[in-house]
Each structure stands twice: as structure tokens, then as C-alpha cells.
Amino acid sequence: MEPFVTMGLVLKETRYREADRILTILTPKLGVITAMAANSLRLKSKLFSACGLFCYSEFTLVPGRNMYTVREAEVQNIFHGVSSSIEGVSLAMYLTEMAAALSPTGEEAARELRLVLNSLYMISEHRTDLRVIKAVFELRTMSECGFMPQIVCCRDCGTYDEGDAFYLDAQEGHLLCAACAAKAGKNCNLDKAALFALRHICLVEDKKIFAFKISVGSLAKLSAVAENYALTHLDKPLKSYAFLKSVLP
DSSP: OOOEEEEEEEEEEEEETTTEEEEEEEETTTEEEEEEETTTTSTTOTTTTTTSTTOEEEEEEEOOSSSEEEEEEEEEEOOGGGGGSHHHHHHHHHHHHHHHHHOOOHHHHHHHHHHHHHHHHHHHTTOSOHHHHHHHHHHHHHIIIIIOOEEEEETTTOOSSOSSEEEEETTTTEEEEHHHHHHTTOOOOEEHHHHHHHHHHHHSOGGGTTOOOOOHHHHHHHHHHHHHHHHHTSSSOOHHHHHHHHHOO
């Protein structure tokens, strides 16, 4: 089969035999694919750098029966700053594992790739609190992959922002105002600032998703809701989650 060229981000690398790697790559058109990078662990290999974890590279791939083969690869961005802290590395592993688990295709894959790259950049450049990056990624990735919650108004009475507290049902994906939440026997899990941030993250254009400010108290509420919502809608638990929580509680 004829080789083709695609941009892609390495979400996962698995050592195979002595010097080979099996890569999980997120591409803008094919979505998540698996590719063999033969001899890429040898220091003199032209594939060594471009096939590393969190590398955004231009890949020349040859289709195969079970997976692609990497013929050539050229680095575009490595996100060196991610490895400057154990918290940054663990968060990067968490969000790339989540992207792989969701395995978006078509236009969703292109949007997911932009989101992961944006998040890795924020981690690498230390642009904001890692808890903000985590919450933004969890909410935005679920929204991009077809699980956007209904966040416009209270499901039962239709109020938009009356009062200072709301409840987001992680399982059903709808909002309840404080009064309707009380009637349903639920405790509010969002304050006004956290609700504003939630709406901003899910609805704003890509380049503005991190353009908001939030207090420590409101961030704690947003973080808890975002994590619960994302993990509720995944088919299986993430291996990286336990370690992430041990270093970034």
C-alpha cells in the first residue's frame, strides 16, 4: 500500500522487542491509530526523537494489516517543559490517556487534537494552575466528543442564573438550580463563579478556553464536578488516574 503523510501526537509509546516502539497516535483525520516504529529506540535512528511520548510530529505512514508502520517522522513540537515536574508529567499522561480512551474520529478528532496540544502547551509553559488545565480539559474533551452537559438553564424551572448555587448531575448531564436541587434531594456542587467557568469552558471558541479567572474555592468546586463528569462518561477507568491524584490531589 502507498505511504501517506499526516500530522500526529504520540499519546502512548510501548517498547517492543529490543529497539522497536508501538505508538498510539492521535491524528486530525484518522483519529487514534496504532503504528510500529521499528528501531526507533536506537539513539542513531532518525525516528528516535519524533516518536517519543507527547511528541507532535509529521509522520509518513505505511498502512498494514493490523497497524501502520512509521517510515519517516519529523518533530514539530516536543513540549519539553512537561517533564519539569512530576505533577506536569502525570497530568499530561492522564489527559493523553483520556483522549486515547475516547478515540474520536472525523471532525471530533481534529478538535480533540487541538485541545490536547493546547493543554500540553499550557502545562509545558507553566501558563496556569495545573488544576485549571485538568478541569478545562475534562469538560472540553467531553463536550467535543459528544457528551456536552445541558448547561444553559435549570432543567426543571428554566432559570439561568438565579441564586448563587447550582447542581450538575454528572450521570444525566443537566443543571438544577438550588431550589429544584433541594426538591430533588441533591446538594449543590457549583457556586456562581464555577458555573460561569463551566459554561465558558464548554461553549467558548478554542483559543479562549483558558481565558477566565477563578478563585481557589470556586476552582475546587469546578475541579470536583469536571472530574466526576468526565470519569462518569468513560467506558473504563484510567490507569493514570490514581497516580495523578497522589501528586495532584
